[in-house]
Amino acid sequence: MSSTMARAETDAEFASRLAIQTGRLLVELRAAMFAEGASYWDVKDAGDSIAQEFLARELHTHRPDDAVLSEEEGTTDQRRFGADRVWIIDPLDGTREFGEPGRDDWAVHIALWENGAFGAAAVSLPAIGAVFSTDPAPPLPVVHRAHPRLITSRNRAPYSAILVAEGLGADAIRLGSAGAKAMAVVLGHADIYVHDGGMYQWDSAAPSAVAMAAGFHASRLDGSPLVYNARDPWLPDFIVCRPELAEPVLDAIWGARR
Known part of the structure; x- marks a missing residue:
């Protein structure tokens, strides 16, 4: 193998990239549609659509042998029942919040369920530019509160x-x-x-x-x-x-x- 050949993404890297790139698409779409005065319902529907289309294309291109369980496609991929690797995705979690200007509590979910356990996962909070992965995992924060x-x-x-x-x-x-x-x-x-x-x-x-x-x-x-x-x-x-x-x-x- 050539030393110049690009290293293949690990599953964790792939999940993080998908979460980040999907989030960027959603942020750009949302800003453009709000600027045009689009309705709440139109913003929500467009967000669901663009996120699902992007993720479906990336998964088909880079993980074609893996099955997919997605909110936007439901349970249509019947391969998942006999598959060792299943990507469980929510292209836009918090569609309601996505459709409301100023809200940042919406997310993109990408997870790989592999042989009965998680193989990799990432969650992005695109409105605040944050992504959280299983590898590297976030540190457990130290907190001091009088009440939980x-x-x-x-x-x-x-x-x-x-x-x-x-x-x-x-x-x-x-x-x-x-x-x-x-x-x-x-x-x-x-x-x-x-x-x-x-x-x-x-x-x-x-x-x-x-x-x-x-x-x-x-x-x-x-x-x-x-x-x-x-x-x-x-x-x-x-x-x-x-x-x-x-x-x-x-x-x-x-x-x-x-």
């Missing part, structure tokens, strides 16, 4: 989140997309993210992979491992939190239900 900070949805307070807030005396803050909420924990802006209203696998795959690579706890609400590429793409619940809070969080949820 719990992050929840903008428009609803999950019952489990209420139990955790009451059980741990947590202060609550609200954000949009699942990726933005999980990365707020990774960044140290929050300590706990609990969701029990149901979501799809692509909503949490990349965020949970990045969080676990950084040393955070991520699991189902009963503490069981998160499993992806299931035949049903629906995932009922999800926790990301600092490792030292995992047991208190689970105790708050299940102690109150006994």
Whole structure:
């Protein structure tokens, strides 16, 4: 092999590049459409479309033998049920926030599920120019707070989140997309993210992979491992939190239900 031949991207590098480049496309599109006075619905639809088209093209070109599970294509790629490698992607997580001028709590999710575990993942927060990868993983931040900070949805307070807030005396803050909420924990802006209203696998795959690579706890609400590429793409619940809070969080949820 020639020494001048370009080195192939690792899966982690590939995931990060896709998250970054998709994010840049979305930032440029959003700015142009807002400048033209486009409607909220048109901005959302255009964002979903351009992100999906770019990612589908890149995956087909650079990982043609891998299967794909994507929000925008749903479960149409039936190869994933017998595949060792499945890319689980959310081209635009937080479409609602993307369509609102000034909001930065939307994300791009890229994850590789390989032989029953995460092979690589990246989450980008394009509006703030940030990307988080499994390799290199973000450092676990040191935080000092009188009370844990719990992050929840903008428009609803999950019952489990209420139990955790009451059980741990947590202060609550609200954000949009699942990726933005999980990365707020990774960044140290929050300590706990609990969701029990149901979501799809692509909503949490990349965020949970990045969080676990950084040393955070991520699991189902009963503490069981998160499993992806299931035949049903629906995932009922999800926790990301600092490792030292995992047991208190689970105790708050299940102690109150006994």
